[in-house]
Amino acid sequence: MQIMTKRIGAIMLAACMLAVLAFGGAMAWAETSQAGNNSLTVQLSGAAYNDQSVTVDITASDVEYDLYQIASGEKDPRFDTWNYTWDITAFASLKDQADVADSASDWQDVADAAAALVEQNSIPADKQGTGGTAIKELNNGLFLVIPHETLSDKYRYTFVPSIVALPTKEPIEGADPEVVKRDGYDVNYPVIGTAVEYGAWKNEATIYLKFEVVPRYGSLIINKNIQSIAGTMANWKKASFHYHIVSTADSPFEYDNWASVTVTGEGDFQGPPIRHIQAGTIVKVTEVYEGADFTAVGSTESDAVTIIADNEDGTMPQNVAQVYFTNTSDKKIIEGSGIQNEFTWQDGDWQLAATPESGQINEPTA
Amino acid sequence: MKRKILLAASLAVALVLGMSIVPAGAYFTDTTETNGGVDVTITPSTDIHEWVTQGVKHVVISNDADATSAVYVRAGVFTSVEVDISHDGWTGPSNEASWVGPTDLGWFYYDQILQPGESTDSELIVDTLLRKKAEQKPEEGVNFNVIVMYEATPVLYDADGNPYADWTLTQNEKPAEGGN
Numbered sequence: 001m002q003i004m005t006k007r008i009g010a011i012m013l014a015a016c017m018l019a020v021l022a023f024g025g026a027m028a029w030a031e032t033s034q035a036g037n038n039s040l041t042v043q044l045s046g047a048a049y050n051d052q053s054v055t056v057d058i059t060a061s062d063v064e065y066d067l068y069q070i071a072s073g074e075k076d077p078r079f080d081t082w083n084y085t086w087d088i089t090a091f092a093s094l095k096d097q098a099d100v101a102d103s104a105s106d107w108q109d110v111a112d113a114a115a116a117l118v119e120q121n122s123i124p125a126d127k128q129g130t131g132g133t134a135i136k137e138l139n140n141g142l143f144l145v146i147p148h149e150t151l152s153d154k155y156r157y158t159f160v161p162s163i164v165a166l167p168t169k170e171p172i173e174g175a176d177p178e179v180v181k182r183d184g185y186d187v188n189y190p191v192i193g194t195a196v197e198y199g200a201w202k203n204e205a206t207i208y209l210k211f212e213v214v215p216r217y218g219s220l221i222i223n224k225n226i227q228s229i230a231g232t233m234a235n236w237k238k239a240s241f242h243y244h245i246v247s248t249a250d251s252p253f254e255y256d257n258w259a260s261v262t263v264t265g266e267g268d269f270q271g272p273p274i275r276h277i278q279a280g281t282i283v284k285v286t287e288v289y290e291g292a293d294f295t296a297v298g299s300t301e302s303d304a305v306t307i308i309a310d311n312e313d314g315t316m317p318q319n320v321a322q323v324y325f326t327n328t329s330d331k332k333i334i335e336g337s338g339i340q341n342e343f344t345w346q347d348g349d350w351q352l353a354a355t356p357e358s359g360q361i362n363e364p365t366a
Numbered sequence: 367m368k369r370k371i372l373l374a375a376s377l378a379v380a381l382v383l384g385m386s387i388v389p390a391g392a393y394f395t396d397t398t399e400t401n402g403g404v405d406v407t408i409t410p411s412t413d414i415h416e417w418v419t420q421g422v423k424h425v426v427i428s429n430d431a432d433a434t435s436a437v438y439v440r441a442g443v444f445t446s447v448e449v450d451i452s453h454d455g456w457t458g459p460s461n462e463a464s465w466v467g468p469t470d471l472g473w474f475y476y477d478q479i480l481q482p483g484e485s486t487d488s489e490l491i492v493d494t495l496l497r498k499k500a501e502q503k504p505e506e507g508v509n510f511n512v513i514v515m516y517e518a519t520p521v522l523y524d525a526d527g528n529p530y531a532d533w534t535l536t537q538n539e540k541p542a543e544g545g546n
Binding site: 353 | 411412413414416418421423425437442444445446494496499500504505506507508509510511512513514515516517518519520533534535536537
């Protein structure tokens with residue numbers, strides 16, 4: 001299924017601004033008004049928001065991100081709030097949209113618009129960071145965080161851009177249990193509430209990235225060696241072998257499919273790759289049908305193999321999972337072969353792939 | 367007792383089975399007893415054909431016109447998904463219409479002998495139930511394979527002229543059943 005990107009932003013700014021407006025009091029702002037006194041640390045939230053069943057297999061340190069200052073900040077002399085000036089040319093066009101933003105959804109839209117400007121105008125990042133490690137000496141203002149898509153062996157992690165205000169406020173412990181904690185982690189949700197729920201301004205900010213996760217897929221190749229066709233019938237043309245591919249009991253993912261390899265002589269053959277198997281799946285392959293006129297040499301069951309994710313360009317990696325089977329003629333007066341059809345769900349319909357052909361991969365030895 | 371083995375349908379058998387009479391010259395009867403077994407020059411020459419319409423496979427097995435023997439054929443289906451198999455004219459491993467794989471090599475046997483130049487006039491029909499599968503809202507890229515395969519073996523005749531098939535017969539081996 002297509003993973004629908006949810007627009008869940010985590011922005012402290014809206015909450016902070018609304019909260020301090022409700023409070024309406026002046027606060028000392030001494031050292032928090034100094035430029036270059038802030039730091040930002042990016043962490044991961046606990047689970048994918050689109051699939052809670054996934055066991056997250058990356059850590060914050062695997063995530064790289066780009067950081068942009070999009071507006072300057074100055075402490076308001078009367079109220080416990082910060083005023084932002086859209087004086088950074090590349091992002092000045094966001095002012096009108098930001099001025100009326102008063103919810104998490106609104107600020108996510110601003111973040112998305114800012115990220116679009118980055119892409120359209122190829123704006124270089126002010127700084128680049130790695131999750132879990134603080135970026136220091138940041139000015140006061142609004143910052144755009146664009147995390148990079150991150151790959152593990154099994155999954156693709158994608159993130160939405162976020163806007164964070166520095167300095168920042170966070171809900172105090174116990175102010176609202178549902179807000180303070182999410183998935184066991186403190187989250188930078190835009191809490192809309194009163195100022196009493198928040199602590200002081202903090203120069204050290206931590207945001208927790210929400211992420212979407214989708215599986216990666218890999219391939220399997222079945223190799224067939226024909227030791228001899230001696231004794232096959234005079235008009236022998238080809239033979240097909242049929243395999244049952246099943247995930248093992250300890251596989252993290254289930255899989256069950258069939259595949260054929262057709263041979264036309266002695267030597268080594270490869271069946272067409274079996275594609276779109278979830279990376280990390282552990283499978284065994286059983287040669288259920290040994291081909292008319294042939295018998296197995298050795299085992300008809302492969303060792304367990306783990307599916308490796310395909311390369312980003314769709315090609316198979318060098319260490320693609322492969323299994324091997326060997327057969328020789330058994331001189332039966334039987335002729336036969338088969339046809340394999342592959343049905344793939346694409347663009348809302350089942351597509352029938354052209355019957356794939358097996359290929360001979362080397363010349364038989366004399 | 368020497369065993370005579372007639373490979374390829376004889377004219378008399380054709381008449382008994384009500385099949386069209388093929389000129390004797392198009393195939394021949396071999397009574398060789400090479401090493402007491404089956405002559406290796408008498409071999410099936412067959413092929414499988416299919417067409418697929420909206421996920422329904424229509425499978426036909428043919429005996430080449432220049433084949434030197436009549437054959438029995440049987441077919442099998444390998445798949446991990448639910449399919450419906452219609453097999454009028456074929457005797458299958460189950461009388462149920464639906465077939466949920468994988469198969470344990472259950473064969474569908476074509477009820478008639480194929481003479482050279484003949485094809486199975488009753489198709490083996492495998493409906494992959496694509497519409498039903500679509501209703502399950504599969505993920506993009508999900509795929510499954512359906513394999514139909516066949517085997518053919520020369521028609522053998524016992525001493526009484528009754529045709530039979532020996533699916534385990536190897537070259538240079540005496541038939542196990544039907545002869546005497």
